[in-house]
Amino acid sequence: MSSDPKDVVIGFCDAFEQLDVERVLAYLAPDVVYQNVPVPAMHGVDEATRFLVPILTKAIKIEFKILSLAVSASGNQVLTERLDRLHFPTGVVDIPLMGIFTVRDGKILEWRDYADCSAAAQAFADAKIDLTAPD
Template identity: 30%
Template structure:
C-alpha cells in the first residue's frame, strides 16, 4: 500500500492519464471551477475550456509527456518539480516546470505552472537539432 497522500495520488493519476492520451480520464479529475495558470499565458477557467485545450494536445502529431522529479503535498496542496515535453511531429521539446495544484473534494481546482521562456526556447532548439540529426 502506498504512503502517498490522496492529493499526490490524484495529481500523479492526472499526469498519467495525459501521458497515455486518455484525456477524458484526466478531465474527470478536474473540478468544474478549475483555474489553469501558465507563466505569461492567459489563465484558463472552467473544466470545459481546460478539457478543450488538453484534447488539443492529444493528436497524432502533437502530444504531451512529463518526467516527475519531485512531488510533495501538504493536505490538498501539491507541489511538483518536473520536466514537461511537448511533442510536435518528430520534435520533442523539453522544459523544466514547477507546478502548484490545489484540490477540493479530491478534484483539482487550481493548476498553476511556472516555467522559463528561455528554457522553453532552449528545449525547442535542442528538440529541432535532435530531430534533424536523429540523435
C-alpha cells in the first residue's frame, strides 16, 4: 500500500468499489475520526467499522465516482468531490458530496464527508434500505 496521500485515498475508494471490507478497514488509522457532517463524528476504527460494515455487506455494488481531486499545500490532505452511488437489492442511493481526508503514514487519520444528510436519508428510505436491521 502506498503512503502517498492521493494514492491512499484513491485506493480506499477502490476498496469500497470492490466491496472489500478488510481492505477498506486496513486504510483507516486506529484513531481515525470519521464524520458525515453534520452528524457527530465517529472516533476510532471500531466505531467506523460499525457504520461501514453494514453498507459494505448489504450493497451489491458501490461506485465512488471522483469528479474532482485536489491535494492540499501541506500534502497530507486530499479533497474529493464525489458521487457515491450505492446499489442495494431494493434500489440505488446517489449521494453527491465533498470529502476531505487527512492521511498520516499511509493511513486515513480523518475522513469528513459533507452532503445533504436529509436527502441521503430520504434516498435510503425511498430505496427501502435499513442499515440497522440484521441481514
